[in-house]
Amino acid sequence: PAGYYVGMCFAASEKRLYSPGQAPEAWQLFLLLAVTLPTISWTLIYYWSRDRWARHPLARTLALYALPQSGWQAVASSVNTEFRRIDKFATGAPGARVIVTDTWVMKVTTYRVHVAQQQDVHLTVTESQQHDLSPDSNLPVQLLTIRVASTIPAVEAFDIRLNSTEYGELCEKLRAPIRSAAHVVIPPEPGRPVPGDLCLSVEVNPAYSVPSSQ
Structure with missing residues (x-):
């Protein structure tokens, strides 16, 4: 979004987007969102990445199952090992x-x-x-x-x-x-067959006639 705004500064110079204080209110709101949302996202990612991603919601959940002498990484390794199995x-x-x-x-x-x-x-x-x-x-x-x-x-x-x-x-x-x-x-x-499904299967199958020679 921020790159789009910069591009529009050159494509629509009559809107004076290069000066946010003089730009239309709709574009001011767009610029605010274009700057705020990425800032919040990067701040959240930085917070999660602290302590080797120990603050990530999934890491916190896995840490609840970790033994006292281990961490969430050991639990994640166990999950990965079982996930690779074909059974x-x-x-x-x-x-x-x-x-x-x-x-x-x-x-x-x-x-x-x-x-x-x-x-x-x-x-x-x-x-x-x-x-x-x-x-x-x-x-x-x-x-x-x-x-x-x-x-x-x-x-x-x-x-x-x-x-x-x-x-x-x-x-x-x-x-x-x-x-x-x-x-x-x-x-x-x-x-064990489901009675309703069994009856429906019987209805859709064609009838079989026994030859007279048998």
Whole structure:
């Protein structure tokens, strides 16, 4: 924005932008934002980078799980090691990715990373949404919202969403059971067919006629 303002000083010299005190009010406001926002951003980045990034929000969260003789870097190394394994559970869109490893439950969004340790969390299915059609198939899809709340007060709770067909795989990766709110219907165990989906699959399949010779 500041570079754009400087360019407009030459492109629109009649507006006298080179003298902010004589420029139109709209351009004065634009210049103020062009200077203030980068200043705040760089100040925040500088603050986070102090003490080897120990003041960053993610580093502070990881530090809650660090042993007394170690720091948040050791926890980050553990998370990275488990993340590289192929047996992790991963689902969700790129802007709201859900990843569950042997020790950690993570939600990676565009601007934030939520992290919680499995042994310290309570998981509760808080919402279930039924959609008539799935983008990937012509069958109905059920989306579950699961609340991940840590027993550590400083760790902020967060929600994860996934397809009900992935619920069984998630349960296999988790150590703690998932509770359900009273108004939410939990899908059946993995491998057990859902009656509604089974009936719909039967209806869409063509009938098979046995030849008279048999």
